[in-house]
Amino acid sequence: MSDARHKVLVITSGGDAPGMNAAVRAAVRMGVHLGLDMWGAHRGYHGVIDADIEPLTNRSVSNIIQRGGTVLHTARCPAFREKEGRDRAAAVLTENGFTGLIAIGGDGTFSGLIALDHHWDGLTVGVPGTVDNDLSGTDFTIGFDTAVNTALEAIDRIRDTAASHDRIFLVEVMGRHAGFIALAAGIAGGAEHILIPETPTDIEAIGRAITAGRTRGKTSQIVIVAEGDEAGGAFDVGEKLQDLIGSDYRVCVLGHVQRGGTPSAADRILATTLGAFAAETILDGVSGQMVGLVSGDRRRTPLTQAVGTRKTVDPYLVRLIGILSQ
Amino acid sequence: MSDARHKVLVITSGGDAPGMNAAVRAAVRMGVHLGLDMWGAHRGYHGVIDADIEPLTNRSVSNIIQRGGTVLHTARCPAFREKEGRDRAAAVLTENGFTGLIAIGGDGTFSGLIALDHHWDGLTVGVPGTVDNDLSGTDFTIGFDTAVNTALEAIDRIRDTAASHDRIFLVEVMGRHAGFIALAAGIAGGAEHILIPETPTDIEAIGRAITAGRTRGKTSQIVIVAEGDEAGGAFDVGEKLQDLIGSDYRVCVLGHVQRGGTPSAADRILATTLGAFAAETILDGVSGQMVGLVSGDRRRTPLTQAVGTRKTVDPYLVRLIGILSQ
Amino acid sequence: MSDARHKVLVITSGGDAPGMNAAVRAAVRMGVHLGLDMWGAHRGYHGVIDADIEPLTNRSVSNIIQRGGTVLHTARCPAFREKEGRDRAAAVLTENGFTGLIAIGGDGTFSGLIALDHHWDGLTVGVPGTVDNDLSGTDFTIGFDTAVNTALEAIDRIRDTAASHDRIFLVEVMGRHAGFIALAAGIAGGAEHILIPETPTDIEAIGRAITAGRTRGKTSQIVIVAEGDEAGGAFDVGEKLQDLIGSDYRVCVLGHVQRGGTPSAADRILATTLGAFAAETILDGVSGQMVGLVSGDRRRTPLTQAVGTRKTVDPYLVRLIGILSQ
């Protein structure tokens, strides 16, 4: 393998996102096709620091495209946030002859790549793998579509049972700092109210709207709450609404369910495209970039920009919430 | 319709259960086939008390077999727990010429039927429709299989993300008084621990087992908690385990998600069989019975026995939990 | 309603596409919000010709966002291809005071709209609703994402059973003139070969590749066939491959399964956005346009261009097929 054009390490890092395996598969197979020497580390930056690595071949990534989670495992790595940890990682990369590092993850993962750049002179490429969809430079992140569909299934099921009950149903979805999942699942599920961090939440106005909806004959009232909304989680919001309008409430907290599951077609195609493009990016000798897909076109965006520019929710969808939930 | 052999009212009552629509459809179509005059009331016993009724034809129940929820709507009816409410219901039934009442629901619904028997001399038939599976006289209740599969999907998704994290994942499922859903979903999901009301819960033993599992190299630890377990809900159990062994935990509370969704094949077949058999039971002039399916055979069990005899979880499955979650 | 700013008729036409109901709901509710008088016709252009129409309110479109098929029903209408039929339709529209027509469908539906323009002076708006994704002016058509996920589920299931058998598995998916579904489902499913109308199919090369894959130890070989591929359907291709390399083969023909089912989140959001935007387009007084979504932005494209410009499959994905299926 000494004549390979690059020796490349692949990691998955941060929270799991469905489609990470498809990205690993595509990066490895495209890398092999391009004559790169492909390796994987386990548990994200932990595996780099600990030199917990293995060579990856076309066979290694067989039959994983449809599987949730990540065969390389993922983890958050506090040690990597310290200079000492990054020095250690850089030493491992250099000692093992790596000239490229492909990291699949979210903003924390990319901040790690950016920081590593000061310690190591190999090529770094970020692949956007996070259910949160909060990265600039790509229409969607890997895992977002699956997470939204998972939340949507829950909303649909609750809708079946919500009719005719004098109750408010609250569904808490992921999103500490961003409302992408809440907004998408809520619009798709026809939710009456969607609480997201990006917009101010007026509990009293929601209470009045619920009461008005009942007067109009609405048979169900479903409220989607992004976990990071300033009004609190679903239990908090339910309690406040009960105090305001006296309605009983029921809560569903989806939690990590949204990080797992067989990835959707869109997530697999996105992951496949970006994984392959990441390997090509290494071959092109380009570094410090996130690969993304914008309106079907492959794009490279500086990691600093992908992390630093705030992606905003679609204001048209926000406007539709009130208009369509009549 | 004056020459119909019976005028029969169908209601769905209590908590929603997937498959209720399939039971309504089968009762109506078999009833029509047998020459009965079929009607439906809305919102369970409310609709009886309020005479909120409509005739049901073969067309009325078209294209509903696959739908979650119930087209007749369901509700709990406190008024029916009072003698006055039941008197009013009996008067409505008599005034409208009904000679049969088919009620699809759980133990509360059946207790209502039993109580009504003292006020009205028509024929009463219960159809077991509840996700809880806690009725004697039938292997399974309508809705149980779907609810278990819904809980199982959540467990599978969490399993994808649970690997390699130093975390405990807790999934809270339905079951205030019975652990059928928790046990079935937990066994099917390969959960490490299953907390049900029927068995004593020893949090300290669970903490020790989790620690031991980690030592053995187990990469995930999933705990299923029936909402009615004496140790509390999933958040309570998570907190206690964290105090004991210092592990971080993540919670999923499924809630009413388990009551909705497209019914499974098994639930539809069960509902279809029992709905049809309920109409035949009216024609046979039999009253005060619950229809059930035992090992593929249609059975009638006195409502008092269906409600009064405690159905127990399978001790073999309980024994398997510890053996199989190695 | 005489003071409504427009009286608008909504139809769904051509082959069913999951998400049509979400588009109808959004068009109606946004229309009501904008002060338009909203109506629906049944069975596409049939309902226009026959004046089979009904007013649509916010309540009419309750609880349909999640349902497959279309509550307005759809049909192909040969009569509308004749001048006489379109004259009749125009007369019905005029006599009933309609000033706008929103048609949800594919290229046949839009060709109808274009032709109607010579007979009627109302405003026409097309909403791209077809599983085929073969319309220019929008990144995706409503129904495509769901259809691809449906095909993908079938491929995943077959993959489970394909291991270790000395067999070729062929899956035939929709696409008479376009390979979008085949390409997307095949890439997402990790298919070994994908036969689409847009590219020449060399059966002998495929046979050699299958044999070579076996030699390399591949345990399964899945071939996706778009129904319109020039090599024939899945049975034809299977027969030819058997003749060439002597392998047994198994076929799955999905057919109309791909047109049904609960719409995916992406299809519902797309349908919701475009349905609402169609109503706004009427209010804006714009005619002869298809509404579409390009990289998240709402766009209007002349119907003639949407139908007349050939949308091409992504050549990068086509190139990936051979590279990734190692």
Add this chain to the structure above:
Amino acid sequence: MSDARHKVLVITSGGDAPGMNAAVRAAVRMGVHLGLDMWGAHRGYHGVIDADIEPLTNRSVSNIIQRGGTVLHTARCPAFREKEGRDRAAAVLTENGFTGLIAIGGDGTFSGLIALDHHWDGLTVGVPGTVDNDLSGTDFTIGFDTAVNTALEAIDRIRDTAASHDRIFLVEVMGRHAGFIALAAGIAGGAEHILIPETPTDIEAIGRAITAGRTRGKTSQIVIVAEGDEAGGAFDVGEKLQDLIGSDYRVCVLGHVQRGGTPSAADRILATTLGAFAAETILDGVSGQMVGLVSGDRRRTPLTQAVGTRKTVDPYLVRLIGILSQ
């Protein structure tokens, strides 16, 4: 391991059935718990003949309970039908010190076990793993419930699109000799006609019923065809009906899709129970038996009886087809 009470080989054989992995996992973990020395062979009887075996531990069967297919792989093995092949298998078993063989499969697999009994004096246990459900001695076979749900999803999707079309939709499901899948999926899907090998098929009567249904206003007509029906497959039946009543038809052939997919909760619980019980059966020194579940109770049935007694479809369900599809 020489002090293990038994050295046991596990195989999966015949057509794949969802849940086979859950059965392997339970057999292995219960076996380990009981002090047995557990091994697996690959590709069914092929792996026995070729001594292609590996030890199985608790870790070997981690994280497979939810996976379709079988980690041991399965195959049909013509060599095992010859005395020579069975002699070879018996020699391998003896030479390797095996005293028990657990075979998960259908009637062909069990016939193999019965035949092996004349060549080898170890203990044989059969576990019913086949989507066909055609084995006596168990209410259901492992894989049947999942296969039915898979077929049902296809029927539901077609139902969405079947409304208002002057078309007949035919769905071909598995069942060469038995109509269990067709009957269950057809009843659950509300199919208008269900063609199974067990009952005579009168195409002309079906044609008349379809015409009569249209006259009554039925908006869709779905026909389920078991692949082994004497009238032929779905394409044949569609052609005949078209000739008779002039209707256009559309066909879905599900094929091996029905053998794959994540197993349902019921299949996993059944497989878990029977896998564990198979290991206990070895410890009990019982041989030549199939383990089964009858109304929740674990049962042993002589393999000869499980294979030799014809299991019949539920005549009540057969009777319901015509009554309920009005």
